[in-house]
Amino acid sequence: MEEKSMSDIKVKVKEKDLIKIQEICKSFDNKPGELINVLHKTQEHFGYLPAEIQEVVAQELDVAVAKVYGVVTFYSFFTMLPKGKFPISICTGTACYVRGADNVLQEFKRQLNIEVGETTDDGKYSLNCLRCVGACGLAPVVLVGDKTYGRVSPEGVKEILEEYQEK
Template structure:
């Protein structure tokens, strides 16, 4: 079932079944939001309203959690989400230049997705891999040091996959 970046009825049904399977719904908001983002790829207002209604919470409470945690996103991500760590170690070792290179070569800024939906770019606070600085994540793949600086090579590796 392909739900990523689409708001299909079958995807809402899958999320609803997950919520119904939770015995103690009190305190389940974050796990439900993780599941929703796993299913849909992002958490727009419609999904936040759905979660709020199913968990008997205010929309403001759900929005507060979604907007507070950097893991959650309210905009669709690309098929290959690029995250550049901007923590101190990474920044000192050239992460700012790496981010600029991704933005220039993909023609988008951090927080945006390419028109074809292939790539999106985000700047992260810290990924906790300081020894690899600068660090780039593409999806779940981690690239550090010299690999991270080969922006053109990384883009080529994922383009069209």
């Protein structure tokens, strides 16, 4: 019988990305136990963890890709969707909740017209909730990128967004 290629499972990835991931994995000695550290570094570099990147990580660490996916979907820090240019995070810790974080969140949802975990069509903003950032004295707290906004009210949402309009 004639030899034919039936390797129907192919994962396409850019060469420079492949090299980067291999580099990261190697820096952790390609140990399966370092999976979470590797994912942290990989997400730090790529911004998110799409399927093909998880495939490469799986192969490099010799872990089943299903297991890698199982880990990625377990931890809320990991995301398979790209974040916006200005990721907005609303703290929904208890102190912020007690001081009305939910109303602030609703206002962001309304103004951006996206749900939590989504990114605006223009890729500019993404919206996420996070648990206590340890700034309870400033509750309710909103983060845009690394910048912290304290004592945010629903009325203040527009002002925050305006800051990034021209950027």
